[in-house]
Amino acid sequence: MSCPEGHPSPGLLDQYSQGFMVSQVLFAACELGVFDVLAEAPGPLGSEAVAAHLGTSSRGTELLLDTCVSLNLLQVEMRGGKVREPSGDVLEAGEAPATAAALARPLYDNTQLSSTYLLRSSPSSQYHMMLYLARTTYLCWAHLAQAVREGKNQYLKAFGVPSEELFTAIYREGKNQYLKAFGVPSEELFTAIYRSEGERLLFMRALQDVWSVQGSGVLAAFDLSPFPLVCDLGGCSGALAKECVSLYPGCRVTVFDIPSVVRAAKDHFLSPEEGRIGFHEGGGVLVVESLLDTDGRGPLTTQLYSLNMLVQTEGRERTPAQYRALLAAAGFGDVQCKRTPGTYGAILARK
Numbered sequence: 614m615s616c617p618e619g620h621p622s623p624g625l626l627d628q629y630s631q632g633f634m635v636s637q638v639l640f641a642a643c644e645l646g647v648f649d650v651l652a653e654a655p656g657p658l659g660s661e662a663v664a665a666h667l668g669t670s671s672r673g674t675e676l677l678l679d680t681c682v683s684l685n686l687l688q689v690e691m692r693g694g695k696v697r698e699p700s701g702d703v704l705e706a707g708e709a710p711a712t713a714a715a716l717a718r719p720l721y722d723n724t725q726l727s728s729t730y731l732l733r734s735s736p737s738s739q740y741h742m743m744l745y746l747a748r749t750t751y752l753c754w755a756h757l758a759q760a761v762r763e764g765k766n767q768y769l770k771a772f773g774v775p776s777e778e779l780f781t782a783i784y785r786e787g788k789n790q791y792l793k794a795f796g797v798p799s800e801e802l803f804t805a806i807y808r809s810e811g812e813r814l815l816f817m818r819a820l821q822d823v824w825s826v827q828g829s830g831v832l833a834a835f836d837l838s839p840f841p842l843v844c845d846l847g848g849c850s851g852a853l854a855k856e857c858v859s860l861y862p863g864c865r866v867t868v869f870d871i872p873s874v875v876r877a878a879k880d881h882f883l884s885p886e887e888g889r890i891g892f893h894e895g896g897g898v899l900v901v902e903s904l905l906d907t908d909g910r911g912p913l914t915t916q917l918y919s920l921n922m923l924v925q926t927e928g929r930e931r932t933p934a935q936y937r938a939l940l941a942a943a944g945f946g947d948v949q950c951k952r953t954p955g956t957y958g959a960i961l962a963r964k
């Protein structure tokens with residue numbers, strides 16, 4: 614693009630505005646299985662052979678493969694055995710460019726980058742993260758301007774009518790105002806993220822991919838060997854837990870997460886032989902406190918405790934309604950309060 618004299622080049626804007634195309638090339642190549650097909654073949658493949666393996670169009674496949682070459686996701690070997698690394702030349706010795714192009718029969722293969730990170734079978738694979746970004750994150754980003762306007766996530770807009778489960782959550786007592794706002798309330802975020810078993814597993818696999826590459830760096834940042842028992846709150850598939858026990862042989866890890874995630878983690882992510890990682894399912898909290906009367910005017914003991922909290926801490930005693938409000942703000946939709954004959958009451962809150 615030419616620009617008037619004295620104006621900055623708009624090249625950077627082209628790069629920014631077309632950045633989504635690069636992401637989509639990467640996502641499409643992963644999703645179609647380009648890198649896996651090439652890895653499983655005995656040698657580099659022509660685009661027709663790749664298209665035949667994938668069941669894709671010849672023209673689309675050729676364009677995709679060539680773009681992957683420019684992105685360093687693939688390398689191409691021309692007939693005669695010369696390898697063109699992404700930005701290099703591809704000429705036979707002594708040949709004029711036109712002749713070389715006419716003779717060229719490109720054979721494609723993975724680069725070190727794609728072999729390391731994009732094959733499903735690689736120990737450092739980021740394949741599931743690519744799928745997650747392609748299928749979920751990308752669709753939410755299509756509504757970024759609206760998210761900024763509303764200050765809300767865009768799950769409903771990105772994925773249309775919410776699932777039965779999501780409706781149940783939104784309609785639950787005291788939550789109707791969120792439906793009016795037409796967004797998934799932040800405290801129901803994980804209901805939206807885990808809106809189907811497939812989505813739950815994809816999310817878990819995506820995070821597993823991240824920690825398989827970055828986990829040891831984080832866990833080695835501090836020497837955790839003095840801690841024989843580590844609890845990973847919201848520990849998901851146990852990906853960080855695995856890195857932790859492999860780095861610190863004397864350490865055990867308990868992963869705390871919601872029951873459906875713990876079930877999926879046990880079924881799909883950890884071998885039963887891994888004795889040093891345990892799971893704890895949760896999503897509920899029992900608050901034991903001295904409860905004020907509904908109007909806050911008694912009992913006297915509780916008022917005195919409240920004053921004691923004032924002079925000794927920064928806390929206070931509360932009425933059941935005040936606890937409900939606190940717990941609702943922390944995402945607990947189901948809150949039950951019971952007074953007991955003694956000084957203390959019990960509040961059971963579940964997500």
Ligand SMILES: C[S@@+](CC[C@H](N)C(=O)[O-])C[C@H]1O[C@@H](n2cnc3c(N)ncnc32)[C@H](O)[C@@H]1O
Nearest residue numbers: 803820846847848849869870871874895896964
């Ligand atoms: C953003 S994910 C991070 C997972 C993991 N720590 C990682 O980095 O890979 C947040 C985790 O918190 C869990 N979580 C959300 N709400 C929870 C709740 N109420 N009780 C327990 N875990 C919860 C989710 O299931 C999820 O595994």
